[in-house]
Amino acid sequence: MRRSVALRLSAVAGVAGVAGAIAFGLPQHDASAAVSPATGFASANGGTTGGAGGATVRATTGTEIHAALCGRAATDTPITIEVQGTINHGNTAKVSGGSCNTAAGLIELKGIKNVTIVGVGGGAVFDQLGIHIRDSSNIIIQNVTVRNVKKSGSPTSNGGDAIGMESTVRNVWVDHVTLEASGGESEGFDGLFDMKDDVEYVTLSYSVLRNSGRGGLVGSSETDTGNSFITYHHNKYENIDSRTPLLRGGVAHIYNNHYVRLNESGINSRAGAKAKVDNNYFEDSKDVLGTFYTDQAGFWQVSGNVFDNVTWSAKGTDNNPAGPNPVSNTSVTVPYAFSPDNAACVPAVVAQTAGAGTGLRVSDGSCKATSTPTVNPTTPTANPTTPTASPTAAPTTAPSRPAGTNLSIGAGTDGSSKASGTSYGNVKDGNLSTFWSPNGATGDISIKWSAATTVSRIDIREASGSSVGSYQVLNGTTGAVLKSGTGAGAISFPATALTKITFKITSSSGTPKIAEFETYAS
Structure with missing residues (x-):
């Protein structure tokens, strides 16, 4: 059954224009698949097990998710779809098949x-x-x-x-x-x-x-x-x-x-x-x-x-x-x-x-x-389908993002001169497709509040093609340096109460593009 499902998925992916983008095989170690029983009312009425016992596939676009559903033998054939990256309107198309709608x-x-x-x-x-x-x-x-x-x-x-x-x-x-x-x-x-x-x-x-x-x-x-x-x-x-x-x-x-x-x-x-x-x-x-x-x-x-x-x-x-x-x-x-x-x-x-x-x-x-206990997955009987085209790349993000409330939501922004077509507010709109760029290879962007706010971690999320080199994290009011380093992503420093925090780019290899400037208390 796994081999036939794998072949059907490969065929559907080709028809849908996403040839080879779905691959069967063992879930990755970090896939965080559902491994413990459902809780609450989802555990009643026979329980909720999802795709347990079925094939596991990887998808990096919405079209690939649809193709995985449409490539099953029937509408009730179990399947686990591991999703990686960002799914959006640009990569989510309708796919047709007997096991989907x-x-x-x-x-x-x-x-x-x-x-x-x-x-x-x-x-x-x-x-x-x-x-x-x-x-x-x-x-x-x-x-x-x-x-x-x-x-x-x-x-x-x-x-x-x-x-x-x-x-x-x-x-x-x-x-x-x-x-x-x-x-x-x-x-x-x-x-x-x-x-x-x-x-x-x-x-x-x-x-x-x-x-x-x-x-x-x-x-x-x-x-x-x-x-x-x-x-x-x-x-x-x-x-x-x-x-x-x-x-x-x-x-x-x-x-x-x-x-x-x-x-x-x-x-x-x-x-x-x-x-x-x-x-x-x-x-x-x-x-x-x-x-x-x-x-x-x-x-x-x-x-x-x-x-x-x-x-x-x-x-x-x-x-x-x-x-x-x-x-x-x-x-x-x-x-x-x-x-x-x-x-x-x-x-x-x-x-x-x-x-x-x-x-x-x-x-x-x-x-x-x-931690949720790990359960070893069943080894598929078919070898993974070799992709004929490279999957869509996942967005550039830190490997370990901060947890908790993003304090930038609802805050103010300002910064140094911005490149044409970009905006300070883009760094707090929750949209990785919009961004701020300085008018040059260096510059600074700030998040600010009306009252003192304690911050100990930030996450600088770059848009595709960004090239942040060295940076400083500053108390935007006093100018004190809270952290310095290279690259972007999750950055920690001693908890500081402030009304403005600044990410200052001091070097880059091209044009920096900051999609999100997230701030966290811990």
Whole structure:
């Protein structure tokens, strides 16, 4: 079976114009494939195993992902697709076949079963390109970043949802992913993690959702209440206006999540939904739990949560906040065992484990992060297909990127004279295809804040063809040198409180192109 699948994939790749770009063989050591059982509700209803037991392929474009799906013997033939590099509109085309139903401009998992999509090493990036799951089951998505997906403006993808599920979807596990936007609906973005029209048995775990107007919904309207059995655990929601999540009907289990800066509302249980809310840490937020913007009540069972600097609005016809002293008004039973961390340690545990590129670390249930155990993959019976063309090169990034919140998002920028067609703001827009260049071989670019901000790591992400030589990292206000060296990538230095940090390029072998200047507290 593996040999026949390999031959079919090779043929489809050739037809699709990506000849030889997909290769069978053992997963790379750093591929970070899903090796532990699914958790939460994704472990029920027969469990979620994705492509376990099937072939493993490597893809570096969206077209190659589609070709891998279309090259299977049937719609339910198991497959694990290891994704490397950046997937975007320019490399994601429709591919046709009897075992797929794809479209250009988004990753389409439609009418299929038994698929794992996993980022290699530090994780793959889906740039302005969403993942759409429809009429499918037994799907795993792991170790990827999906960012800046738009429903309006240009380019658009997946209705503006980073990951969206609809129309009879069962058993999906989304784990160790980073989902982010750069604003709300007025800027063209929608939800980060949405489910509607009959979706059940889903788990979102160890993930980061940030900088969006909408975290995600379960049910598209007050009448779409047939979605249920969703688990959210060990995720970080940061700088989200609302929907963390919005629940319309059904049952959700929400535990050990860290919520920071929920600006308007948080867990919105309405239209008969029941939420089991255990051992979460809510911080610097407003109306983190209740029924909001409707008179159709939802319900909650609460235990062990921490409310740190949370404000609550007054009750009204269309608003029923659970606080300031939340108490349970329903009872929820889950069909699986779980060992929650104490809420007090949730911020620390989630910081070590959540998001793409964190090595699939998980909590041991006692406030400690541990590595996911390695499982030896099955050796394919067919030799790897030799590519006839070189795969698309992965973007130039540091081998080990910092974890945590990118403090550059929402900050200001300035710098020395810039090359024509480039912009200072390009270094904090989350888009590797835009960049700043100095007007010459040297120059400096800065990130600045209105108040003192502690920074100990930066990540200078270069665009293709960049050539940074030597550099200095400066306190942009005092001029003090925090670090000097050569090249770009992740750079560490003693933690420093400052209002402006500068990356000064003192030599290069050509024209430097800085795509992202990311800053981190640790």
